Amino acid sequence: MRSDKDTEHKEESIRILARVAGEAEPGGAALDHETRDASDPIEKLGIRIGRLLAMAITIAVIAWVVVYFMRNF
Structure with missing residues (x-):
């Protein structure tokens, strides 16, 4: 069984990967026309x-x- 610490690490990893994926896309958030x-x-x-x-x-x-x-x- 997984402990609470393992669950926290997994959730943090998922958040980090989602953020990196959004920043790594061509024309990511920095160049998004909807954000300006x-x-x-x-x-x-x-x-x-x-x-x-x-x-x-x-x-x-x-x-x-x-x-x-x-x-x-």
């Missing part, structure tokens, strides 16, 4: 700035690669 406040103007501004920076960096890297290959070949 859509009416928050600072949140919207941050998203726009992040997207613009990502696009600018991507274009800069592509341009650098093109220039690099054009000079070396």
